[in-house]
Amino acid sequence: MCPQPTTVRPADDAGEQRERRVDAALAALILPDKVGLLSGAGMWAIAPNPAIGLGRLVMSDGPVGVRGEHWTPDDPSVQLPSPTALAATWDPALVRTAGRLLAQEARRKGAHVLLAPTVNMQRSPRGGRHFECFSEDPHLTAEIGTAYVHGVQDGGVGATVKHFVANDAETDRYTVDNRIDERTLREVYLAPFEAIVKRARPWGVMAAYNSVNGATMTEHADLTAVLRDEWGFDGILVSDWFAARDTVRAARAGLDVAMPGPATVYGAPLVAAVRDGHVPEAAVDAMARRVLRLAARVGLLDGADPVVAPAELPTAFDGRALAREVAARSFTLLRNEHAALPIDPAAVRRVALIGLAADEARTSGGGSATVFAEHTVSPLEGLRAALPGGVELVHAI
Known part of the structure; x- marks a missing residue:
């Protein structure tokens, strides 16, 4: 050097x-x-x-x-x-x-x-x-x-x-x-x-x-x-x-x-x-x-x-709320063809969600970065909760 x-x-x-x-x-x-x-x-x-x-x-x-x-x-x-x-x-x-x-x-x-x-x-x-x-x-x-x-x-x-x-x-x-x-x-x-x-x-x-x-x-x-x-x-x-x-x-x-x-x-x-x-x-x-x-x-x-x-010492952080904020702020939308997003529940009757990870969410890698989370919301679970009952959600691996 x-x-x-x-x-x-x-x-x-x-x-x-x-x-x-x-x-x-x-x-x-x-x-x-x-x-x-x-x-x-x-x-x-x-x-x-x-x-x-x-x-x-x-x-x-x-x-x-x-x-x-x-x-x-x-x-x-x-x-x-x-x-x-x-x-x-x-x-x-x-x-x-x-x-x-x-x-x-x-x-x-x-x-x-x-x-x-x-x-x-x-x-x-x-x-x-x-x-x-x-x-x-x-x-x-x-x-x-x-x-x-x-x-x-x-x-x-x-x-x-x-x-x-x-x-x-x-x-x-x-x-x-x-x-x-x-x-x-x-x-x-x-x-x-x-x-x-x-x-x-x-x-x-x-x-x-x-x-x-x-x-x-x-x-x-x-x-x-x-x-x-x-x-x-x-x-x-x-x-x-x-x-x-x-x-x-x-x-x-x-x-x-x-x-x-x-x-x-x-x-x-x-x-x-x-x-x-x-x-x-x-x-x-x-x-x-x-x-x-x-x-x-x-x-x-x-x-x-x-x-x-x-x-x-700083205390009383809401871990769930902060993790959710970081996740939401991290998303980057590269292209929104035909204005597909956000999904308008009044305009759709059926949504397809494709991929194994949609149901079995992989939220961390291996090694020293893995922790046991209190609860994990998969994309499939989250969409089911967000969409109204009249919209059909179809999942395929």
């Missing part, structure tokens, strides 16, 4: 008092305790440390809803339309409100960090998770992603922008080495991350599985330097789940948290690497400090005020 000018940023929004508390907590830890902050104690959480007043830090999948730790129909989630639909509203203010709703959901489910938004590019038809992404356009993705992060963090929950970077196609997603020239990398793939980091100041970024120009993203010291030194990112860099592969290379590259746990490339192997001189303890200190800073920001470090005080 060619050197770029350092970005000058305003003072940390956490404040000097919070940073002093973080430094004091770090100073009270010995090496194994510091390393204990750098990976999960289980699938979704970093273990507490009562000796320094640190609570249990819980992460949750997104981005269309909040799963929580226990993904079950017994605890359904508010499900928003896909992020592609969010972007199709072209309305950052609405998206910021959606982010605040997701923060409310995260707090209800006991999560402090939302693993979202996904700001990869929809640039290949083989991208199996495009429904999680906003757009094929870096500018639109940056605008919507910035609003999303602002909204989530307005609600006192950390947003984790993912997947850094160039994790844009499904084929060999875990192992592919994407070869990208620097101009394309910066103007297309890095551009949304850069805008979001500089403007929304997310508290987390997730490192992807893939490699870029020969180095895996959990071990990519050059791109981590762009993220931190050039853009001024001060949050945690967390691996995608099971993406961290090598203890020394990941630690020296600045990967803060290797998820999940307890079996991980950090833990005991990292303690040994420090004691053997392969990883400087100062690097572990920097990683642990960033984890403690995140905990302080979300209110999990005693003696440090959270970024958003409990009395200031």
